Amino acid sequence: MTYKKIDERDLAFLRSVCGEDKVFFGEEEINDDFSHDELGGVHQYPEVLVEVIETSQVSQIMKYAFNNNIPVTPRGQGTGLVGASVAIYGGIMINMSKMNRILELDEDNLTLTVEPGVLLMEISKFVEEHDLFYPPDPGEKSATIAGNINTNAGGMRAVKYGVTRDYVRGLEVVLPNGDILQLGGKIVKNSSGYSIKDLIVGSEGTLGIVTKAILKLLPLPKKTISLLIPFPNLEMAIETVPIIIKAKIIPTAIEYIVKDVILVSEEFLGKKFPDHSADAYLLLTFDGNSTEEIERLYDKVARICLDQEALDVLISNTQERQDSIWKARGAFLEAIKASTTEMDECDVVVPRNKIAEFVKFGDRLQTECHIRIRGFGHAGDGNLHMYILRDELNQAEWEEKLEEVFRHLYQRAKELGGKVSGEHGIGFAKKLYLQESDGEVNTLLMQSIKRAFDPMNILNPGKIC
Amino acid sequence: MTYKKIDERDLAFLRSVCGEDKVFFGEEEINDDFSHDELGGVHQYPEVLVEVIETSQVSQIMKYAFNNNIPVTPRGQGTGLVGASVAIYGGIMINMSKMNRILELDEDNLTLTVEPGVLLMEISKFVEEHDLFYPPDPGEKSATIAGNINTNAGGMRAVKYGVTRDYVRGLEVVLPNGDILQLGGKIVKNSSGYSIKDLIVGSEGTLGIVTKAILKLLPLPKKTISLLIPFPNLEMAIETVPIIIKAKIIPTAIEYIVKDVILVSEEFLGKKFPDHSADAYLLLTFDGNSTEEIERLYDKVARICLDQEALDVLISNTQERQDSIWKARGAFLEAIKASTTEMDECDVVVPRNKIAEFVKFGDRLQTECHIRIRGFGHAGDGNLHMYILRDELNQAEWEEKLEEVFRHLYQRAKELGGKVSGEHGIGFAKKLYLQESDGEVNTLLMQSIKRAFDPMNILNPGKIC
Incomplete structure (x- = not known):
């Protein structure tokens, strides 16, 4: 894929939209944090980083990028583990984390309306003060809610309460061409056309940019x-x-x-x-x-x-x-x-009566492949987090071993009726494994869906499919 | 849209796939029931009706239809209320209701695997005998599970337990080109690429034909x-x-x-x-x-x-x-x-604190438009079923009044943050109202999604968007 490189005219446009001090150009101005995510295996600086505070700015930037063939990567707190929020083709990175206001608690409808950059821990705290409960509970509490929505994060309480998808009632989304879409609402049921909202949930910022979310709350268990x-x-x-x-x-x-x-x-x-x-x-x-x-x-x-x-x-x-x-x-x-020099993660999910078998398989793999694997997991929902540790391996050995171990793990997960990712997503790092696991028909269909949303392939390109 | 008409060669193919006695051609052979659904406002016979008992037949028929430009309408029990299962362009209707086996109860994973034609009441009965619970509870218990999935049916218990979508863990789907897709599984969490499963739920048979479903169960409340x-x-x-x-x-x-x-x-x-x-x-x-x-x-x-x-x-x-x-x-x-000669239905959903306002609006409309409206509804989830009664109106008056009343109702629902359909879907009858309610951006995007799945527009054409 070839994209237009950022030039002075683009910078002038971005400054006019975001303000002079909200546009950071080049590796000198852009904090290193924005070149990778939490796991760090995928590295790339965006050409320009911008900070936004409202939907109309996101819309203007997308429209401009669409007309000028510039890739755009939306970014929250960067707590992801699969490189989904790394600007692998450069271009514009939009830092959404300053759109972080809690907009409305509606106690009649048990909904909370928030901007995308509100942190998960802020949401829990806020609603619990009102004797209410936002059940999804991923380990990483400093992730943004839009990050959680984009990976369909699950967390510890999924056994009883389900995952993020189950708590997203409505979304405002900016499409790759800059159009603004309102999906769902404060309503409990909806059968009004295709559920685009549910397609956006878990799409890792590749189909649209979430600029507002209406979340479902429950009464706080006593x-x-x-x-x-x-x-x-x-x-x-x-x-x-x-x-x-x-x-x-x-x-x-x-x-x-x-x-x-x-x-x-x-x-x-x-x-x-x-x-x-x-x-x-x-x-x-x-x-x-x-x-x-x-x-x-x-x-x-x-x-x-x-x-x-x-x-x-x-x-x-x-x-x-x-x-x-x-x-x-x-x-x-x-x-x-x-406890190690570097690591990568396998976030498979298998039916919950297959966990023991999968964990045993991981143990055997440690011995067979001579590499340390440490893990923990959500035994109640079949989602395991297994970390493959680099320790003293050199780069070539590490890459080779990692691929070998991943292939074995994902292959076994598939045999057990499992999937590549339970909650951390596919992003850049797990793309090939998803294709191998899902097969060609599924991959081609996902690519068609991507084209339907993003015919220019400018929104978070190179991710998922 | 112009499609190829069914000829002898097509019939020979269908007979070779389904068996001589499972292919019904023309209005003499096709039972009148298959020319309309429960509400009856939309009437059209398919050219040919076929009965299938396995996925491979559905796949072969779709492949053939795809290559020959023949429209296909999947059909369950025909209990719908918006014409979604009426073959408005003729072509082939696939009667799925004989694919009606309960395939597996998995008590380790609390899942039930079923074919698409199993009736809702059969599912409830079966799982309750095992002290388990399938919560979705629409009024129409003789609908098929695939019908429920295709409208994302809600029912009475949605207040506490959510809707059909929340209980669909996995699907087998035949795509418009005949490819067979496996989506999700017995797994509790999934963040492995776009949630095509959630796009199929509520898509009213326009994106793919559901041939198997894995449902989530709960322990039966005592x-x-x-x-x-x-x-x-x-x-x-x-x-x-x-x-x-x-x-x-x-x-x-x-x-x-x-x-x-x-x-x-x-x-x-x-x-x-x-x-x-x-x-x-x-x-x-x-x-x-x-x-x-x-x-x-x-x-x-x-x-x-x-x-x-x-x-x-x-x-x-x-x-x-x-x-x-x-x-x-x-x-x-x-x-x-x-209690009347004919009726049509408005199945809006509004935020639950707006129901009183909407019901009052409906009452005023009865007086203003001189027409009887009767209704009931799910007060806990904001989903109202309002029936507009024809009584003694002649055809022209009825059509005119109906459109007038619908426009007022859907317009008001939109103003209150509601949507056209809470659980009965859009089908053929509510298409224009959905477009008016959702606007152009949403409609165009839905059309793009439809094209991504069904570039020839042969699967249940003329519905939703």
């Missing part, structure tokens, strides 16, 4: 309790999960944790984890409106786990104890990252 | 209780709904009912409704796993309603009493239909 359940080994822990589900109990979250990861997390946080007795743990959360209601649920689960030879059941019913566990859980990614 | 709450008038009843929501209580269902409709339903069913004391009612359902849990909720709601001057609160805690109410509720559509 009570939350976590159980930390040590098991003799990971296999026994994970194999208990389908038994819980089969018993017709849906906890809010079911995470699995292994000792290795606890140890790096303790070192990273400088804080002890509440238990060291076992090689593997299930971490479960229950929420509800009364203690009895929750107790009934977790009693049943505790009994199931003990029947499956769990070593103990540790109940965290104070905020403090829960915080100490969940804080450690929240630091896993950073801790693993800090 | 207890259900309904409250019938009479109010002095409809306005007072409906205005209570946002107050309930604001109190952070989410019932399973909140329906509103007016006396007029109760009377026609009694006449139609030959059965008395449990109460006649009031002009308007709210009908609420609560479900949960224990009586106390539900009581806590409905106590609070009962108090709110009495504060809002409800006349009484009638509790139906036996199956029998609940059946008598919900049976009447389920017969409203048929009863209204039987």
Whole structure:
């Protein structure tokens, strides 16, 4: 793909739209952060970085870029892990993170209207102050809501509450040609034509730029309790999960944790984890409106786990104890990252009764491929985060090994009825694996859809398909 | 649009694929039912009707139709209300209703895999026998699951449980060119490329033909209780709904009912409704796993309603009493239909705090336009079903009035932040109103999406956009 390079005329236009001090040109002016995302495997500076504060600016920029064949990459907090927000063809990067106002809480309709740059943690805090609840709970709380929408982020509570898609009622989107689209609204049902809103969710900024979102809220559950359940080994822990589900109990979250990861997390946080007795743990959360209601649920689960030879059941019913566990859980990614020189991630999702099999496969791969793999995951929803660690490998060895390990992992996931990404997306880094997993018919159709939205291929090109 | 007409060669091909006795040609052989849907305003026979029992047949037919420029209309039980399953350009109609096997209940993953022609009532019955729950609950229980998926049907329980989209985990779809696509799976999360699955949901058979679906199930709530709450008038009843929501209580269902409709339903069913004391009612359902849990909720709601001057609160805690109410509720559509010569429907959805305003607007319209409008609706989710009754109008008057009333209703819905259809879809009958409501940008984009899937425009042409 060849695009027009940014010149003085383009800069003058961008300055006229965004203001003199909101346009940054070249590597001297652009902060290094904007050349990569959280994982860092994909590196490229945009030619020009601009900061916007309103939809009309985004629309004007897209219209200009469309008419002048300039690639545009929308950018939030850059917390992604697959290079989706890296400007791999240069061009214009639009920093959306200053469009960060909470616009309206509507308690009659239980909706929150926000700009795209509001952070996930700001949303949780704001709604909880009003006794309301935004359920999606990805580990990375400093991501923007538009980032969450663009990857259809899931997080810990997906077992009971579903994923970001389930909480997006309406969107305002700027299309690649600059047109502004209003999708959905404060309405609960909608069967009025194709659900373009649902196509935008998870499209990683390749079909349109989200400039406003109407989110669905729930009443805040009055009570939350976590159980930390040590098991003799990971296999026994994970194999208990389908038994819980089969018993017709849906906890809010079911995470699995292994000792290795606890140890790096303790070192990273400088804080002890509440238990060291076992090689593997299930971490479960229950929420509800009364203690009895929750107790009934977790009693049943505790009994199931003990029947499956769990070593103990540790109940965290104070905020403090829960915080100490969940804080450690929240630091896993950073801790693993800090324990090696570089890493890349496999974010597969498999049916939840196939997790044990997949984790065992990952273990075997470590030995066979002579590389460290560390992981944790959402045992309740089948979404695993496996980190392949570079340690002391040189660049060539690393690239070769990484590709080999990825191919094995994604191939196995496919055999088990799984998919390449549960919540982190495809972006640039996982494009080939998606094509291999989904096959040609699906890839061609995705390309046709992309062309329908973006015939010039200027919006976040080179991503997904 | 000009399409190739069906000839002997086409019939020979269809017979070779489907079997001699599964191909019906011309108006003599094709049952009249297949020339219209439930509402009957749109009439057209397909040239040929075929019955299929497996995906490969659908794929072969589509490939043939694609290569020969023949329009194809997929058809379930024909319970739609907007002409989406009427073959307005003739061609081939594929009757999917014999692909009606329940393929697999997976209790580890809480999924049910079904063929497209399984009826909604068959699904409910089957899963409830296994102590499981498929929450979507549209009034028309004899619709096929693929029909429900294609309209993103909502139903009564959408307030608490969401709509069909929220329960579709995976789909097998035959594309207009005959290619077979597997979308999603038994997985809980997915962020692997564009969510084509979510685009198919609600696309009314215009983008692909659903040949298999993997549905998400929940544990069956152990207890259900309904409250019938009479109010002095409809306005007072409906205005209570946002107050309930604001109190952070989410019932399973909140329906509103007016006396007029109760009377026609009694006449139609030959059965008395449990109460006649009031002009308007709210009908609420609560479900949960224990009586106390539900009581806590409905106590609070009962108090709110009495504060809002409800006349009484009638509790139906036996199956029998609940059946008598919900049976009447389920017969409203048929009863209204039987009370007039012909009718058409407005299925708008508005934010739930705008329902009262919209219902009042409908009332004024009856007087202003001199036409009877009867309705009921899902007060909890803002989705109203308003039926415009022809009574004694002649054809020309009827068409003119209908268009006038529709324009007013959809215009008002738009002003209130609503949409043309909450759950019945656009099909053929509501196409122009969707365009007027959504505007040109949206319409053009939908047309581009349609072209991306169906460049020859052979799959269910003339619908939606």
